Amino acid sequence: MPIDLRPHDPAHHAAWRELLAEPSIALQYDAFQGDGGLAHKLADPHLRPETIRFAFDGEAMVGFAFAWVLGSGEAAWGILRVAVHPSHRRRGLGRTLAREVSAAVTALGVRDHYTSVWQPAEDGEAFAGSMGYTHARWFWMMERARGAVPSPAWPAGITVRVFDRSEAMLRDWNDAYNGSFIDHWHYVPSSLENARRISEAPDFPADGLALAYRGTEPVGFCRCELYPTRGEIGVLGTTRAARGIGLGRALLRWGVDWLESHTTTPVTLLVDGDNERALSLYRSEGFEVRRTRRVLQETAAR
Ligand SMILES: CC(C)(COP(=O)(O)OP(=O)(O)OC[C@H]1O[C@@H](n2cnc3c(N)ncnc32)[C@H](O)[C@@H]1OP(=O)(O)O)[C@@H](O)C(=O)NCCC(=O)NCCS
Structure with a gap:
């Protein structure tokens, strides 16, 4: 046939x-x-x-x-x-x-x-x-053994709010994403419409998204996702202006705690193998590499 x-x-x-x-x-x-x-x-x-x-x-x-x-x-x-x-x-x-x-x-x-x-x-x-695809990049899936999560130590001057689905917070989340990933490999700006579509997906856990503010400025976020086989720190970022003050660690702990209270499956995250800053944070919070994913780029003529 x-x-x-x-x-x-x-x-x-x-x-x-x-x-x-x-x-x-x-x-x-x-x-x-x-x-x-x-x-x-x-x-x-x-x-x-x-x-x-x-x-x-x-x-x-x-x-x-x-x-x-x-x-x-x-x-x-x-x-x-x-x-x-x-x-x-x-x-x-x-x-x-x-x-x-x-x-x-x-x-x-x-x-x-x-x-x-x-x-x-x-x-x-x-x-x-x-x-015709050749090696471009490694990504790692890291997993943290389940267990007590230290409480987030929020840096001075930072307040944290859970996403309330308002237009204002949607814009803040999108801005925080763009501010956090601008210098990353293959960064492409996220549009407000893009953020809206993600937030309107049927099983988007709105209370699994935390935004960190300095005054009224969104300076970081952590978004958790639930899959049938694992819970994931889906995306975590801090803007340049808020790096080196412990905000990433605090957001990560918030996310791990959220996942541990919403799923009994492993708590994981995916990270660019060349992102040393993120890797050392995750390792120091008990995450270990569980799987690796190779990204390949088409380099031969189509
Ligand atoms: C990878 C996968 C999609 C290949 O599908 P496929 O229909 O068997 O591939 P093709 O028959 O079109 O193979 C094309 C060429 O790939 C190479 N290739 C494919 N499978 C191979 C294997 N097991 N060992 C060696 N070469 C292989 C060969 O060069 C082959 O050409 P040839 O048969 O003329 O020698 C299939 O094995 C699969 O579904 N694996 C699980 C899912 C997965 O790994 N997907 C890739 C990630 S996106």
């Missing part, structure tokens, strides 16, 4: 969830697992529905591909993800899916294409290499 590729259609979500749960695929897509995992990820404005492709063998879904697109214009970059059911591997299907999703990303005006692979993954690594 010939394989046909189909665009995104919510009618395929049940089949998609089933394919995502196949053990070798689940290892690469842990945050997509469970009843709410896929819905949670699809609510992320960076996962672009127009890039999603499904591969069907008759009525059986045997593969999928999609891309995250971060930013817009010249600075935009795409992260492509592909998976093929073990019964259909080494037949060129992954390559076909990757080319399709790559074309969809290019059609959005995005030139810089990346992919990422959780280690160890011989097939994923070999596949990415064969598609």
Whole structure:
């Protein structure tokens, strides 16, 4: 039976969830697992529905591909993800899916294409290499053994507020994000609309987002996320003007405490392996590397 590729259609979500749960695929897509995992990820404005492709063998879904697109214009970059059911591997299907999703990303005006692979993954690594992707960066998933969390010691002059879904706090959160990540690898500014979409996702835990203020100025934040298999310090940042005063540590402790009281699953976070400042903070708060993810950039001609 010939394989046909189909665009995104919510009618395929049940089949998609089933394919995502196949053990070798689940290892690469842990945050997509469970009843709410896929819905949670699809609510992320960076996962672009127009890039999603499904591969069907008759009525059986045997593969999928999609891309995250971060930013817009010249600075935009795409992260492509592909998976093929073990019964259909080494037949060129992954390559076909990757080319399709790559074309969809290019059609959005995005030139810089990346992919990422959780280690160890011989097939994923070999596949990415064969598609012309080479090493760009390591990211680490760190985990903290459950247990007592020291209370946050808020620096002098800092007040902390939990996100109340107001327009003013939405703007403050977006400003704090942009102020915190401006000098990061592949930083792309977040828009207010982007923040709004994240906050309106069905399972967005509003009380798991804390903002730190100095006077009326937002100078840091910590956003917690709940996945079926883990709780995550999703994003944590302090603006340049508020670094070196213990605010990151205090926000991290606030986040760990929030996660420990909202889930019994492991408390994790994902960090750029080259971000020494963040790594030493996380290590000193009891986090240890649990998994590594390689980010690869397409360097050969498409
Ligand atoms: C990685 C994956 C998508 C590859 O799908 P696939 O349909 O088997 O890939 P293709 O048949 O199109 O392979 C294309 C090329 O990749 C390379 N490749 C793929 N799998 C390989 C393996 N297990 N060992 C060595 N090379 C491999 C080969 O060069 C292959 O070309 P060839 O068969 O002509 O030698 C699939 O193994 C998978 O779903 N793995 C789990 C999820 C995952 O790791 N995804 C990648 C992260 S986004």
